[in-house]
Amino acid sequence: MKLTTWNVNSLKVRLPQVLQWLQTNPVDILCIQETKLTDDKFPQAEIEAAGYHVVYTGQKTYNGVAILSRHPIEDVQKNNPLFEDEQQRIIAATIAGMRIICAYIPNGQAPGTDKFSYKLRWLESLETWLQQEMAKHPNLALLGDYNIAPDDRDVHDPAAWEGMNLVSPEERTAFQRLIALGLSDSFRQFEQAEKTFSWWDYRALGFRLNKGVRIDHVLLSAPLAQRCISCSVDRVPRKWEQPSDHAPVTAELKPAE
16 A cells, blocks of 8 residues: 655646556555646546545635545545635545545744744644544544754754744754654665755755755654655655655555555
C-alpha cells in the first residue's frame, strides 16, 4: 500500500504530469494540494479514466485539495469542522480501513503577520480535531504540504533561514504537538540521504543547487507506522518542463496482518 502526497501547484497546469506520474508510479492513494480549481472545473473524468476514485474540494485561484484512490472512498469530510474557514485546505476520507486526511497547511507569510497568526490558529484547531479523529480511527494518516520544516536537517542552510517562515520555533512546536498526539514522521523512520528536500524555489536555480526544504510530510498513527517499510521523495517530476515546485513524497506500508 503506497500513500503519496504532492503539492501540484495548479492541477490545471499539472494534470498531464500527474497522469504521467501515476502511470509509472501507480500508488494506491495520492493526496494533492493547491489544485487551484473550483469544483466545477475539476478534471474528475480524466482521473477516473486513469483508474482512480477521487474526491475534492476547491476554490478559484488558491488552495484546493483532493484525494485520488484505487480503492473505494467513504465517509468524506471537507474542511475541519472545528475551524470556520472559507479557504479549502482539508479533505478527509476512509479508504481501505484507514482514515486519510489530505491537508494544505497555510504558508504563514512571515512571523508577526496576520497570516502567520492565522497559520498558528489553524494548526491549533487541526490538533484538536485530529485528537477526535484518532480516537475514532486508530489507522490514520495525515498527508500534505505542511509548510513546516521540522528541524535543521530539513533546510539547505539553517543559518540563512533562521527566524524565517517555515522554520520558526512556533511552527516547529506546532509540528511536534502533532507528533505528540501519537503520529510518526514516516520519512524519519528510516535512514535518509542528507539534504533530501521536497520543495525548491523556482528562483535562483533553487532546484539545480538543491537549495530546498522538506515541508511535505506523511504522518502516520502508531498502527500504520508499524507497517511502514519506506518513505522517499521522488525528485524526477521536479526535473520536468513547467514542474510544480514540490516533489511527491511516498510512504509504503506492508499489508495488515
